[in-house]
Amino acid sequence: MRPASNKEWIYAILNHKEGYDVPFHFTFTPLALEKITQYYGENFVEKLGFPIRMNSTKSIKPLYASPSLFGDSAIDEFGVVWSVNPIDRGTPFFHPLEHLPLKDYEIASAKFNYRFEGLNEWCEKEKDNFRIIWVGDLWERAVFMRGMENILLDVAINKPFVRGLLRKLADRILETMSILFEKFDFEGIAVSDDYGAQQSLLISPTDWRELIKPFLSEIYSTAKVKGKTVFHHSCGHVIPIIRDMIEIGLDILHPIQPETMDIFYLKKEFGKDITFCGGVPTQTLLIRGTADEIKNHVKHLKNEMGRNGGYILEPGITLQADVPLQNMVAMIEEAIKGNVY
Numbered sequence: 285m286r287p288a289s290n291k292e293w294i295y296a297i298l299n300h301k302e303g304y305d306v307p308f309h310f311t312f313t314p315l316a317l318e319k320i321t322q323y324y325g326e327n328f329v330e331k332l333g334f335p336i337r338m339n340s341t342k343s344i345k346p347l348y349a350s351p352s353l354f355g356d357s358a359i360d361e362f363g364v365v366w367s368v369n370p371i372d373r374g375t376p377f378f379h380p381l382e383h384l385p386l387k388d389y390e391i392a393s394a395k396f397n398y399r400f401e402g403l404n405e406w407c408e409k410e411k412d413n414f415r416i417i418w419v420g421d422l423w424e425r426a427v428f429m430r431g432m433e434n435i436l437l438d439v440a441i442n443k444p445f446v447r448g449l450l451r452k453l454a455d456r457i458l459e460t461m462s463i464l465f466e467k468f469d470f471e472g473i474a475v476s477d478d479y480g481a482q483q484s485l486l487i488s489p490t491d492w493r494e495l496i497k498p499f500l501s502e503i504y505s506t507a508k509v510k511g512k513t514v515f516h517h518s519c520g521h522v523i524p525i526i527r528d529m530i531e532i533g534l535d536i537l538h539p540i541q542p543e544t545m546d547i548f549y550l551k552k553e554f555g556k557d558i559t560f561c562g563g564v565p566t567q568t569l570l571i572r573g574t575a576d577e578i579k580n581h582v583k584h585l586k587n588e589m590g591r592n593g594g595y596i597l598e599p600g601i602t603l604q605a606d607v608p609l610q611n612m613v614a615m616i617e618e619a620i621k622g623n624v625y
Contacts, residue, residue: 285622290335291471294414297593298513298535298559306590308597308619309336309561313372314348315605320612332620336596337410338474340418341399341460347373361392364428371605379431386445391452394459400467407469415470416515420457422450422503423496424477439487439495446495454499458506465510472513472535475503480520482544489524497528504533515561519601520544530557541600543567551589561596563589564615570599570607575614582618 345360363380515536521544539562589595
């Protein structure tokens with residue numbers, strides 16, 4: 285069963301109502317998007333009825349910067365220099381805070397008008413769907429600005445530096461949210477902030493609670509006061525902090541990678557208190573599996589994860605170019621069918 289509108293559908297799932305079809309969401313890197321667009325046509329998101337629509341504020345360096353426009357590298361608002369390629373978002377190779385003291389660093393303003401261009405039109409166009417806007421990243425941005433090795437060392441021996449940097453980044457996110465809430469109509473915010481490696485957190489749960497959780501709590505609570513749903517993306521193994529994230533107001537955790545966590549354990553342990561989004565294996569099944577294996581796995585996820593609401597089906601990461609077209613199609617076609625339980 286599906287409600288009259290996609291917006292109602294997602295709210296029903298968030299409220300853990302029974303008897304509704306499992307909703308779905310898919311995102312694509314440029315080459316994967318090219319393949320799926322050639323198969324389904326330009327308006328495939330509309331044709332297939334994706335219930336969630338996502339957008340973000342603009343950046344001078346898009347998430348997927350085109351080599352034809354940027355060449356081999358691109359600099360973002362934070363002074364991070366990225367490699368540019370046609371396959372993925374690239375890799376940061378110049379970290380400004382590796383060379384500049386924090387006291388001399390001025391963070392990019394959230395108020396530039398270009399960041400919000402086109403959002404009014406998008407919000408109106410997608411008003412019948414569940415609209416989520418990405419508002420920024422916190423720890424992940426600190427990693428880009430400082431470099432992974434340096435920021436991990438800072439966590440160990442220079443926590444005041446980490447707090448100072450995260451404070452600047454949180455303030456920018458909060459300012460972005462203030463502008464969005466004042467000017468635009470939408471249902472939820474999304475934070476992108478990877479905390480997990482394949483088998484553990486990148487930092488200890490104790491350090492996460494001390495350094496990151498207070499700022500994340502500010503961001504979540506500011507959104508909740510405005511009646512917004514909170515969606516959080518973190519790759520990797522994050523089980524030790526899921527209860528913390530629920531405690532401070534998280535609604536949707538994404539992308540629950542099954543290669544790093546037992547997602548059925550997540551459903552059993554936390555499923556009454558949160559909605560999980562993700563769960564289709566991208567490191568193995570989607571790349572090397574058969575179409576039938578993928579369809580069967582999607583059915584299994586819908587039946588097990590989808591019981592009593594609280595689940596949105598999606599791959600464990602943005603669909604990459606290494607996923608064969610027939611496997612993308614098998615997953616999507618099975619996902620858009622009604623439930624079988």
